[in-house]
Amino acid sequence: MEKRIRILVAKPGLDGHDRGAKVVAQALRDAGMEVIYTGLHQTIDQITQTAIQEDVDVIGLSIMSGAHLPICEKLMREMRKNKIDDILVVVGGVIPKRDIPKLQEIGIKGIFPGGTPFDESTRWIKEHIKNR
């Protein structure tokens, strides 16, 4: 049997709008993944540590406050420091189109602005895990 994908759904920073994170967590679980949800108000350090402890394949960030660029930069830095930058990172939330290239430059491969169909994001994750 194929190993189930383990994904950490994380809410970094101070923003508490977690409808999106919780909805996506349920969709990922229904798509056969093992989902670990961090809860709110997580620091990048906490997220990195949870990712290590839970030995996840993917980290999915949900960001609504507009602070996605600094948060993602910080996470990638922290992951390199902890030598876990092989973990796939995806981000969802309120992401203006013009920021997508900047996020890709930082190293975020999967970017799913609010309203992305569940099929599309789950398929993307499965394919990118397979290809690694």
Place this chain on the structure above:
Amino acid sequence: MGVAKYIKNEKDEVQDVILQSGLHIKPLYTQKDLEEIGFDPSKDLAPPGEYPFTRGIHLQGYRSREWTTRQYTGFGMPKETNERFKLMISHGQTGLNVAFDLPTQMGLDSDDPLAEGEVGRVGMAVDSLRDFEVAFQGIPLDRIGAGLTINAVASIMLAMFQATAEKFGFKKDRVSATPQNDILKEMIGRGAWIFPVKPAVRLIGDTIEYSMKELPRTNPVSVCGYHIRESGCSPVQEIAYAFQIANTYIDEVLKRGHHIDDFVRGFTFNLNVFGNLWEQVAKFRAARKLWAINLKERYGAKDNRSLLLRGIFGGGGYGMTKAQPENNIIRGAYYALAAALGGAQTTALCSFDEAYTIPTPRAALLSLRTFQILMEEIGMRDTVDPLAGSYFIETLTKQMEQKIVEEMKKIDEMGGMIKAVETGYVQKEVAKQAYEFEKGVQKGELIKVGVNKYTEGEEMEVELHEYRQESVQEQVQRLQGVKRERDNRKVVQLLKDLESAAKEEKNVMPYLLECCKAYATVGEMTKVFKEVYGEFKEPSIF
């Protein structure tokens, strides 16, 4: 969203309509429907201004008083917010609705490492009284009421507001603040919580008790079904949960020995307007009636003024879409219509660009114009509760009423809202509903124009509000300046006094007021509370 589900046959004829609250709509309503549901005009439809207030809380409706318009405003530093306040007032806005940035909402100062990247982003940054002095400079606080969208640290911000008003020479019995101050809904849906449930509720009790004596024109609590609905629940649950949250705060004050009629007039509600128009109008009418019954029968309120459900009906954020953003202007107009037909006292609308960004001035003004057109051009002031007596609306109002009562009962049986939140029951229910809803949209069962029907391919870009990194420096410098100039020894002593008051479970408001006046920071006061109360831990719901 929350639009109804339409079941159609192969000829595209509508076979059934299912509202978000689960009610089925019939193709035709007659007198018979009213009889079947037990509609009794003498009980259900007293004149407006009379118990049970289904038809409104004022006899003359909008004839005697137009609604208050209160767009949610605040970004960047206090000076920018002050300029936007003045712009909106100059265009006819009649109240303020202050947005705070996330660090302020979470009780962190602008120089806190955890605040990095968030200072001034989604609202105004407030560290000390100095910031309020700038933000409210030149605002006639005796005429313009201020909604303060703050919860976990609402007690601090109310004290800050009083200190500001006093500093500007306004008498405390003349100024009117409406801090949101609803922490239970933060734990259910908006996430800006700090302290555990019980001390957090006690702080709300403190603000209510204090306002009763010291700030008589202040509405110390605005109970928010709004955000719970944004998080996924149905319109029925929105009202049921809001009422049970309100009951929790009432119980907190009652146990201190006060009488219901002495404080409950300070309660207001913040309710949502998106979704099926009829369902929203029926919801508001049913809610007004049930709140009056709740106060009278559950709490024995005697004063008629205690029974009035007052509030801000507006927003509609979840109904707005990122796709084809100009459609949100049209949606907003219908949502505002729902608020007007539902008898709102105060209103605000999410701006058309809000699915992307902090509203630009043009977008905020469009929302204001929407209200002005409704009230002054198309006839919303003409007569009170214009849909009363409609077979359909009265039947639906009764049905909503019954469902809200059922939902409230579930929470009662669980032992009340504190239990329901501590165990994660409500959070789980809301998350489940949100997921089902999203699946409905993605499958095309719930129509969202521009999203899953009548799509246009490439998304258009809207103008974005610019986040100014350099102004963060100004804010941090102002904070450092305040700390240099104030009497630090006095601040340390006042914070110690605050700590003792919190430990001894005294009402902390007078202590907070002294701290604010001495320019203690929001972060310093919050830290005292964190040490005494600890922090909330989210129940796991997956």
